[in-house]
Amino acid sequence: MAAAVSAKPPISAAAARPPGYYVRQRLWQNRPAVAGLAFIALCTLVALLGYWIMPDNSPNANHGFVQVQKEGPGLRVQLLRQPLPDSARLGAATDNIFTTWLRGREPEWQETPIGGYEFAGDSIILKPLGEHSAEAGRLRRLPLATVAGHPGPRASLQREIQESHLLTRTYALGTDKAGRDELSRLLLGTRISLGIGLVAVLISLVLGMAVGAVAGYFGGWVDSLLLGLMTVVWSIPGIMLVIAISLALDSKGVWVSFVAVGLTMWVDVARVVRGQMLSLRSATFVEAGRVLGLPTARLIAQHLLPNMRGPLIVLATSNFASAILLEAGLSFLGLGVQPPAPSWGLMVKEGYDLLGTQAGLWLTLLPGTAISLLVLSFNLLGNGLRDAYDPKTPVAV
Template identity: 45%
Template sequence: MTIRQEHKTPFFYARKRLFSNKPAVFGLIVIVFAHLIAGGGYLLMPDKTPYANDGAVQIQKQSPGFQVKILKIRKNMDVPKVGFFSWLLNGEDSKYTIVPVKGTPRIVDDSVEFQPFGRERAELKHMLLNCVKPLFVGPSDKLEKDAKQNFKVEGNLITFLDSDEHIQTITKEELKKEFFDDNVETRTYYLGTDKSGRDMLSRLIYGTRISLSIGFISVLISLIVGVSLGALAGFFGGKIDTIVLWFMSVIWSVPSIMLVIAVTLALQQRGIWVAFVAVGLTTWVEIARVVRGQIMSIKQKVYVEAARALGYSNKRIIFHHILPNIIGALVVISTSNFASAIVIEAGLSFLGLGVQPPMPSWGMMINEGFAAIGTSNSWHLIFLPSFCICVTVLAFNLLGNGLRDALDPKAVRG
């Protein structure tokens, strides 16, 4: 009786080795979790405003777990509604200006009385109608000719001009109910607030999106440049190889952060797109070296010679017969470059040459925390973004090491 032996593909054994590597699995879990957080974005962020920029200086540098009452005062303008996907990507401007308060605001006659947070002073007053409704700003004769204000009270009924100069009416009871339903809330800042009183958790989540997007785009740019130059040098050799090697040696001799700064200054701009290009153009050298060495070895193989004998073009031989055999090496080095890109971007933002305010970046947040060293309640401003950078970079390095071992064709099958 013949026993049929089932044959497994090389990918099966590579996957088995990868998932038996616990550090690599840990790194993969962290990376998947980070991508879910970045993709979820405003679904997960407590602060739904663009760049999580809704803050109040009265509650700056509060420790994790801080809780406070918030009085929300309606802005005298219409805030346009955005679609779901636009909101998920960019957030939505808040209709309110927030004021942290002590205790619960009280309604006295037609005003709201409240004690501002962090101040030892008498209570302040704000017009109730202006808290709840957006009022028209500027002179108007729609209610009354030569009126000094754009609202009037007649018994229990309030008539006012909204921000579009349309006449609206509301009763005092409806106004009070709307105030307590929409304009007073208790907020918990689970990871504290930054030096501008913004929610640290929301800004860290948005910073995850920035770091991963810069890592992805910069790795893509480095792959395009590195694979192209490495393939040309390794396949054709001669003068092309000499020129590419010289160029790689020059780039390799300059520290990465200095090269990124030079690219940034050459472009005469600062911002996220400049960071994409700058980081990508400084991480391609290692890819080019690996591709060049691999192609120089592979092009001597019999199947490459057979392809030449069949009259295939150099382009077809490179892209269809050589590059597919070095994908494993490219995947491993790309994970390493991804981690390097995150660190370089954080350094750029720390120096003020990367992502610009108010867009949050882990490096920029560390810079803000660094400026607050020595003041009270400032430890989390540096620790939290630094921890995020360390864990993310560690995860990519662990995954890269695991992929290197898993994709090694000389590894023992098990």
């Protein structure tokens, strides 16, 4: 008789799934969180592409015309292009794909908004555009060879000017008080807002985890000292602390804003890490590590902090939204990103100064809406991550 072979029952796929699977499932079931994640991903893509997708890819999207300042969305303007001087043309020629992505591209042409034109012999007669022009109502005559940049037959120059030197540009979201493209500045402002949020979160995580881990793990007088430091920093308003850091560094600008905002947000992380560390330092696996002689730094970095991944991720999304709001407030007050960099907070301030005029409404509303949507997206994502890391939240397998 053949020996009976006992077979172990197969392990079900559900039993073999790691905890991260259920976290992802709970997150994907939360539609507001997924919508927030999708908007954040879209903004991240816009920030990464930067100058490559902007209608105005000049440095800081700062190429404007006084003739079209404070115009509404959907504006269409006819432009006349003329060759730049040789020195300016050389600077534009040195731009490449990487430098364009990093800091924009210098204009290759001298552009002039016009209200119309007509050819008269060897010249072109230009009608100035807009009431803001210093030559409003006056006609301007230019030789065809000057516009084209080289001499030639009259008919050939006229055809070349019509095909290559006259174009129509559309400002989808209108122009600001300096005649700059509002859409381009909004797109570039995404890079500044996400950049400040990312740097602030990284600084707060590194500093907060270090202080909180030391305070919670060692306890005693070390915990009391560091907890007192957290309490003092916690009691200072964030904007006041950023102002103090800016004054201490004796500088204003993008990178100072990055560092200053990051140094004001580490207390939240430190308090969470300290609380988690106090509850985990007496766990069995920690005692086993001590018995095995593991160094304290390795025990904290490789065995304790990874167990706090869920709360730290949730806190990072909340700090991201707070950093964006704090930077916008600082720029509105003139203490953050400085002109001509297109910070959303600075753009709100420029629109606010024009409230009461026809242009003030949309110049305030557009960047304000962008700030609100991005902050809302991070808050929705943070709420979704909080529920996703909660094992009591039901999940569809």
